[in-house]
Amino acid sequence: MSHEFSESEKAGFYRAVFERRDCRRFRPEPIPEPTLARILEAAHHAPSVGFMQPWDFILIRDSLIREKIHQAFLRANDEAQELFEGERRRQYTTFKLEGIRESPLNICVTCQRDRFGPVVLGKTCQPEMDLYSTVCAVQNLWLAARVEGIGVGWVSIVHAGELSAILGLPPQVVPVAYLCLGHVEKFAPEPELQTAGWLPRLPLQDVVRFENWESSSQNEWQRLRQELENR
């Protein structure tokens, strides 16, 4: 018995994967509640180590809270710019890197590291697995939003300690992702940093290796290598 999806089901899934974008420009209309509930439900059905479901989704519309987070972004971004030099710094300043205030909704996705107690199945020798589970929830959320026609942007230029203070997170709760959500004018055909020439997309075959890092035994993999190069 095949568990493969139909061609039309596959097409819907792959469209989400290939048309998802990191968005920073939003329209002000609110996200309808049923849409938002579907997006959150998809996030909540991410895999989690030991089924601990360590995530919380803090939904933020309050403009005062968002103003504080925007100020924290500005401070972190000033520090970040200093790390680039010459033409790279000039180009960096032309990028819009967040939509904290103009998007109708922000979501901070957190990880409660001691949920269901100190010992979690599957996390005993890789303690970061709960953080990784939370990132899986972020990716589900991001893809589900695309399907619903909602843009998402991940703001990583902000210090975690400032986020925790502004949102009142307990010590065992870590902010993993700070997201801006909303309707958008368009989803760009490719990532903005690719279009701007900041970095190129790597060829798929360059990120696939065989048997070990040094990729010594490639002959057995000839057919797959051809498939990868044809993409």
Add this chain to the structure above:
Amino acid sequence: MSHEFSESEKAGFYRAVFERRDCRRFRPEPIPEPTLARILEAAHHAPSVGFMQPWDFILIRDSLIREKIHQAFLRANDEAQELFEGERRRQYTTFKLEGIRESPLNICVTCQRDRFGPVVLGKTCQPEMDLYSTVCAVQNLWLAARVEGIGVGWVSIVHAGELSAILGLPPQVVPVAYLCLGHVEKFAPEPELQTAGWLPRLPLQDVVRFENWESSSQNEWQRLRQELENR
């Protein structure tokens, strides 16, 4: 202009989200190359901080390498069992937690932390963002595999240092996920740990908060709260 997908496209996407499972029992038939190429391409189209695409996918079929990794799993699992007590330990030993040797393919997804140089846009104050980008690629891979009818299991009970030694990873390359892939007899209707009563699925409304951790201002969110509770 709406960017929302059609109902049939949405259905394909959500089916992948809700029917994806962590699989540990595999059939031996190989995964066809075109299928595997589509799964890897979906993974490679994950979001990445500063468009750095820090991932590599090491495909492992070699039985000697897999035997070594299985031995590393056994050692880590013996340590892990010691952390559970009484009935929990007895139940732990009944779970099948990996399919390293019987699956036709293992994939180690790694993160090259210095790809494209030491300073990466968006990673300057959250240095873990490259690891999180790699996890997004894992989640894309996992969902794409489900669409293709291929099961994936994430083996987290193995020490990263042992994986690095066995696969010959350079110091700046971190193993993020060790995955087993293959055809499966079935995708279970719910997570195995849920079915076994190890932990319950949390109600969606219990993992959504409003404005901050303490959720003080709930009135404005009444309609969304009802949507969440109806799921």
